[in-house]
Amino acid sequence: MFLNTLSGRFLLLTMVFVMLAEVLIFVPSVARFREDYILSRLERAQIASLSLLAAGDMIDQAVERELLANAEVFNVVLRRDEIRQLVLSSPIPGPIEQTFDLRQAPAWELIRDAFAVLFDPRDRVIRVIGDPVKQAGLLIEATMATAPLRQAMIDYGLRILGLSAVISALTAALLFFAVRRVLVTPIRRVVDSMRTYADAPEDARRVIEPQSDVVELREAEVALQMMQKQLTQSLRQKERLAQLGAAVAKVSHDLRNILTTAQLFADRIEESADPMVKRAVPKLVGSISRAVGLCETTLAFGKAEEPPPSVSRFGLAALAQEVAETERLAAGDSAVEIVTDVANDVVVRADRDQLNRVLTNLVRNARQAIDMTGQPGTVEIAIGETADGWWVSVGDTGPGLPARARAHLFEPFQGGARKGGTGLGLAIAAELVRGHGGRLELVRSDAEGTVFRLVVPRAAPAGTAARAS
Template structure:
């Protein structure tokens, strides 16, 4: 098992915490054992002293030594009736090293003394003071050797260590099994689904079905399933777009050839002597030219690319008039009123044909929105300069965009309002504006109407290499 896996790290952390828990349990246990050991020696010494007191302190030396050996002490001092009396005694092999009063010692001090005794290698003699049991006096004192106590403390500690180690190992194994069952296995399942889905993201059968019992893992599975469904839908849409792009490219190619022939015929119409034909011919030629240009750019769009804009200076008012003139011809009589707010001398730097497509698309959408209500409305196109460049406003008094359209604005095949619409118009318009280094924003859309605003930069990065960018001017 590798240490950098979730199971390996959990096992390592379990081992560390188990060892820490054993230390926290073992030290207090040995401390309590030492305290009980000393209390037992005091009780045994008190019992031995009572045997002497019942004989009026007349006892054989051999019997006295046997009582001391059974109690595990060298001397017993008992204070009764305010008199301190050496009840039992035997020779002490060395001076007393320390005194411990069990009546006043605190637990931290007891822990300190226990650890000091465990790590000591000397066989010291200590005095232990305590309270006699059953009101057998005021104070009892004994002297004893530390070596036997240390041996019993070590034996007890070893037994406790073995027992706790067995319990800890069993606990660690159960925890390890539980973690693998409840966490590692579900995580591996999620990883397996992710790997299989990555190999074939268009296959909806590979989308994970959330089934984890743990809430956090189930939330992760639900989020993964949602993401996979969105990706699968996106892949399907991409495939449909690719097929549609191929179809549009073929249609545009054939349509361009047809329009080229129509353009040649329209050129000959200019030679007609009929005044009405002469007036209509330039407009017809311009419309056919735009249609041919649209076919060519559609072919480029089918290749997932839009040609870079060809920047030039021109008066915006003339372009806006061309757009509105076309929309007036297409509008239903008496329903749409067109208003312009563009200074005649406002000159901008942009691709004229691409900007025409953008403004024409916005104006067409506004006209269709007003006509769909059957109520008269107004379309206004305004423009002006700003420190960063130019702005162009296209607003209407129509019904406003529905919420679905606002959420999917500028997304192909998702932001259409009209039944049967594709939603490509705004997507292409936004792409054309971005190609100029600008942006197309929806300022507002409510019951009072809709307003779009185009921002075009003045210092454009699309200028020819090595040339100074032109500044906007009026």
Template structure:
């Protein structure tokens, strides 16, 4: 801002100085023309000559015609000229330098000015004058420029302040208010900002904040629902564990039954109850159905498949036959409980699909070791759980890792 003021002030003052000197030259020319208009046999009265010089505010006037210098008017000079300025041979840079020198030079100097008159017989004219009145006029002009510049600066600052407050501060304050309101009550959807600014950058910021608040509100609501669901599951698991514990006590008494069928079914029921109780305990411990790290061991597939088939056959009461086909000595390295649950879910889904279709069908589970060379023969047919026999002792060479 200061640099701009200097770039405007210095040329303006230089132009004012040139105009002031040019007006002095014109006044001096008029005074000289008045003297030259006097008949040759008459001389200008000294009082009139002094009045002409005083009106033009100069000490003397010299006219230059055809390389001849003619003293038109002459008066008393307090001192010899300290500087000479030729307005005919001065560049713009020299004019600005001379204008600045007027402010920096102390005292009231006498200067000589050479220029061209613009009135009547246009020719060069030379005057001698005091620099004091010129300095006062330039100082007054500079102060006017200063006041005008100050008024323009204040008006510009006021307009800039209003514009910044209206287009920047108020929109940002609105964003901050919505952020603060959302911080205090993130579950309240009324605190979510609605993009409305017409400035592209600020509208992009409001849109980003709007999307962020929507995502956070959605995540918080989902978290609340999951927390409520976890609490409900924990309560249900607690009650279910108590019921299963009671059922386990009753099954222990069933094992003492004399009926062979009941005694054969009791161990499977006990195993199912143990799995259910273990799942409830893990749910209560972790607050969700979190699976522990699998306990890998060699699991014989034939007994496991037979247990799955028998459980599902009992559940469907024979409506959908469940058969197995497991080669002898086939084993996998896995977690027995997790593998049992996976196979149970697969078989149950298949049974439900058959029942939903209302068409006859059956479920067959086959397990066989992969043959290194295809034989072109089909695997053995499935057998019912009653036909299956326990597999012999597993050998390391007959195990398959999955």
């Protein structure tokens, strides 16, 4: 279980890499040890040879054997003045199997010869050649057994490996505690913060506060903090929307009853003989009918049952004129002029009430945007027809949409274009157009004005309830 943690795996990897480094050091070290071992034997053999030459016949065979045993060689040959002289000699237990010249041996050759000795358990007799110490001759050569050399190399290698194990364990332990303090503890703190935040994401007090001194970890904490703040804000907004939806559903229920009563009185007013009343009553009745329908739609939406459009055939020109006239009445003394550029023969197949709501939202937003500037302006409604469907554009000469509104276009409570606006108008309009299988898009928005276009395809969307015009 410990090895599955970050600390455990880092500890194991540290030990492995330190041991690997020690092994890479061990290889040339063993080769160097073999070379030093042989050179030391040659140096002893040279000292013994010079002692024998200096004493002459005064040294007997017993002393000579002692000198060879001390040098750990069988015989010694010293070349001086181009004369090769056998200085010390004793019986050799076997034939000489190999000769090694250490005078100019390359590193790779020393490594190869060292491991050849390690992996060969036989006790062989070898000849070694080297340079005499202090220039006491041209060269010195001796014969020796490989068993003592191999044993000395094994002892040296075990000491090196044991020391490497101790160093790797100590290094791994130090790195282990350093990593736990520098990395693991901050990571664990981030994980604990995420768990705490997950228990109550709507509580802003549980958002993580960046504390790490490590640049990468601090960047991760900052990114996590931003994400948690955005999530908390979204959750709060959705909670407010849910509460608002419940309140709107209650208000719509009671408002529908009030509007139904007003509709009955409007029907009676229609019987009036006053010409002005006769002209105004149809619009009043239509407005009340749409208000009642809107309340019923709001109640259905509160039950997550969005009603499909009720399709019929009607003239777009009449609808555009109706929306323009209604907005002119609502504008009162406003300096905004609402004009229409329509053809009387354009007949569309859609839900008339829903398209009325779409155009009303678009025209009203355009008019209010111009009113905010305090300057006169124009709102123009244009319609057209293509082989694939029908389109309606609403353009204005206002100041254009702000950057925030363009970034959150068609998002409720996000894309408000004016101070105090909720952005619901565009969101509702886009949803109603999508219900027809069409689209609502922003054509342009700059200092010269804004143009929206809605497109309704000829094919009726799935689930629509078609009825005869």
